[in-house]
Amino acid sequence: MSIEEKQREIIDEFAIYDDWMEKYEYIIELGKDLPLIDSSKKTDDRLIEGCQSRVWLDAAVNQGKLRLTADSDAIITKGIIGLLVRVYDNESPEDIVKSDLHFISEIGLQEHLSPTRSNGLASMVKKIKLMALSALAK
Amino acid sequence: MENGATRKFSVREIRQDFPALRQQVYGKELIYFDNGATSQKPQMVLDAINQYYSMDNANIHRGVHHLSQKATSEYEEARETIRRFINAPKKEEIIFTKGTTDGINLVATSFGELLQPGDEIIISAMEHHSNIVPWQMLANRKRLVLKVIPINKRGELLLEEYRNMLSPKTKLVAVAHISNSLGTINPLDQIIEAAHAVGAKVLVDGAQSIQHTKVDVQVMNCDFFVFSGHKVFGPTGIGVLYGKETLLDEMPPYQGGGDMISKVTFERTTYNDLPFKFEAGTPHIAGGICLGTALNYLNQFDSKELEEYERDLTEYAQEMLETFENIALIGTARNKTSVVSFTVQGIHPFDIGTLLDKQGIAVRTGHHCTQPLMDFYQIPGTIRASFAFYNTREEIDKFIAAVEKSISMLG
Numbered sequence: 001m002s003i004e005e006k007q008r009e010i011i012d013e014f015a016i017y018d019d020w021m022e023k024y025e026y027i028i029e030l031g032k033d034l035p036l037i038d039s040s041k042k043t044d045d046r047l048i049e050g051c052q053s054r055v056w057l058d059a060a061v062n063q064g065k066l067r068l069t070a071d072s073d074a075i076i077t078k079g080i081i082g083l084l085v086r087v088y089d090n091e092s093p094e095d096i097v098k099s100d101l102h103f104i105s106e107i108g109l110q111e112h113l114s115p116t117r118s119n120g121l122a123s124m125v126k127k128i129k130l131m132a133l134s135a136l137a138k
Numbered sequence: 139m140e141n142g143a144t145r146k147f148s149v150r151e152i153r154q155d156f157p158a159l160r161q162q163v164y165g166k167e168l169i170y171f172d173n174g175a176t177s178q179k180p181q182m183v184l185d186a187i188n189q190y191y192s193m194d195n196a197n198i199h200r201g202v203h204h205l206s207q208k209a210t211s212e213y214e215e216a217r218e219t220i221r222r223f224i225n226a227p228k229k230e231e232i233i234f235t236k237g238t239t240d241g242i243n244l245v246a247t248s249f250g251e252l253l254q255p256g257d258e259i260i261i262s263a264m265e266h267h268s269n270i271v272p273w274q275m276l277a278n279r280k281r282l283v284l285k286v287i288p289i290n291k292r293g294e295l296l297l298e299e300y301r302n303m304l305s306p307k308t309k310l311v312a313v314a315h316i317s318n319s320l321g322t323i324n325p326l327d328q329i330i331e332a333a334h335a336v337g338a339k340v341l342v343d344g345a346q347s348i349q350h351t352k353v354d355v356q357v358m359n360c361d362f363f364v365f366s367g368h369k370v371f372g373p374t375g376i377g378v379l380y381g382k383e384t385l386l387d388e389m390p391p392y393q394g395g396g397d398m399i400s401k402v403t404f405e406r407t408t409y410n411d412l413p414f415k416f417e418a419g420t421p422h423i424a425g426g427i428c429l430g431t432a433l434n435y436l437n438q439f440d441s442k443e444l445e446e447y448e449r450d451l452t453e454y455a456q457e458m459l460e461t462f463e464n465i466a467l468i469g470t471a472r473n474k475t476s477v478v479s480f481t482v483q484g485i486h487p488f489d490i491g492t493l494l495d496k497q498g499i500a501v502r503t504g505h506h507c508t509q510p511l512m513d514f515y516q517i518p519g520t521i522r523a524s525f526a527f528y529n530t531r532e533e534i535d536k537f538i539a540a541v542e543k544s545i546s547m548l549g
Contacts, residue, residue: 020164020165020496021493021496021497021543021547024492024493024496024547025547028489028547028548052487052488052491052503052504052519053486053488054518073486073518074486074488074489075485075486075489075548076488076489076492076493077486077488077489
């Protein structure tokens with residue numbers, strides 16, 4: 001499935017919720033389902049410090065694909081991370097660089113990606129794109 | 139009615155004065171519990187802002203024309219309203235600033251010029267970053283020593299330790315009147331008396347007190363008192379520094395520019411008298427005038443009545459939160475008001491805050507610009523509900539129900 005197809009799929013999943021609390025209930029479930037990053041890997045170089053919640057991103061390029069895992073100390077942040085990982089994991093750096101991340105705003109969560117929200121998510125997306133770019137440059 | 143009040147306090151009535159309170163967010167009635175960050179504005183203030191920019195707009199202190207004189211007299215009248223509100227002896231002791239942070243930086247820079255290497259400044263463990271960082275910067279610049287009054291688990295200053303820190307080397311003590319994260323009301327009388335006994339001056343950060351308790355700088359006998367307009371139902375971008383005249387006279391100007399001078403040549407400049415010496419450039423004229431309006435709004439009421447009402451709200455919220463087994467209150471000082479800060483076991487404050495928001499409730503989560511205090515409690519942050527006199531017990535009931543729902547979703 002392409003990045004675009006995955007984004008479409010997530011938008012469809014969220015279309016059934018018309019209540020904010022139901023939407024967040026789903027995000028919280030996603031957060032609980034996301035595998036934890038091993039605490040030995042929660043090192044400072046993987047930490048994206050936010051003012052509110054902290055995000056750890058473990059990413060590497062493997063056989064031409066970017067492989068991602070991430071974690072957060074806040075469960076809602078973690079749920080949104082789960083969505084971002086689903087979209088970007090196992091995609092080529094080229095596809096990631098080309099992609100337009102639009103599903104977050106379409107499902108009404110754009111506030112979480114605002115840099116002023118300081119939950120580390122905006123920095124996480126930036127970091128993923130930068131990794132993809134530097135992989136392309138090699 | 140007492141204390142010069144002209145209007146009986148009725149929460150149902152006064153809520154009508156605040157248009158921002160009559161709105162829905164995410165389809166829910168807004169419950170605004172983020173008054174520690176900023177307060178909503180009464181219609182009187184909104185009208186005054188509109189009136190100023192519609193009809194009275196002109197630059198002050200320099201024009202010969204009618205509008206300039208009108209704006210100047212309104213601005214100076216506001217200064218007088220502020221003086222009366224905090225009972226400062228003289229109008230010249232009321233300096234308009236951008237806000238609390240600006241006032242503290244003014245004192246740190248200007249009073250700081252009078253200090254010598256090795257001199258000591260004392261702050262407390264519960265200070266807002268804006269009452270920490272300017273002193274750290276000054277201490278680095280002038281090679282001063284910065285000391286910190288410790289607190290107990292309840293969030294109360296350890297006065298014995300404070301007294302032991304004081305010495306003839308102490309030049310300034312800078313403390314919050316009321317803690318923004320904990321709601322603790324600090325015993326200023328004892329702090330100030332002990333500081334004066336060793337010849338130190340005291341700056342009181344009144345950002346969280348001016349809107350909740352009667353401030354009388356003469357009774358308090360502080361040397362500096364700073365606050366922000368926007369937390370006391372006035373506009374953002376305006377604040378006040380009160381300083382004792384003898385001290386302000388001694389201090390060099392903070393910024394250079396227009397209005398703060400008496401005569402300028404390329405060789406030298408003589409400075410204007412107080413308060414203008416510290417007010418370089420065109421000030422926030424509308425802000426100053428409308429801060430005066432905000433204080434006049436408050437002057438209608440008996441401040442004691444508002445204070446008791448807010449204390450009751452605080453106690454009620456605290457009692458309700460105490461019924462949750464997995465909630466820990468952060469800041470349980472015996473003398474506190476208007477703030478309840480708490481954490482929920484195993485749940486990040488950010489998650490609770492996000493879900494409360496979606497239920498129409500505005501709280502603040504995080505470290506509240508008091509990272510050293512959060513380190514003391516070994517927590518990443520708290521959920522903070524902070525009240526104003528327009529909040530109600532019914533709102534607290536809805537808030538408690540929303541907290542309960544959030545915990546059950548996250549748990």
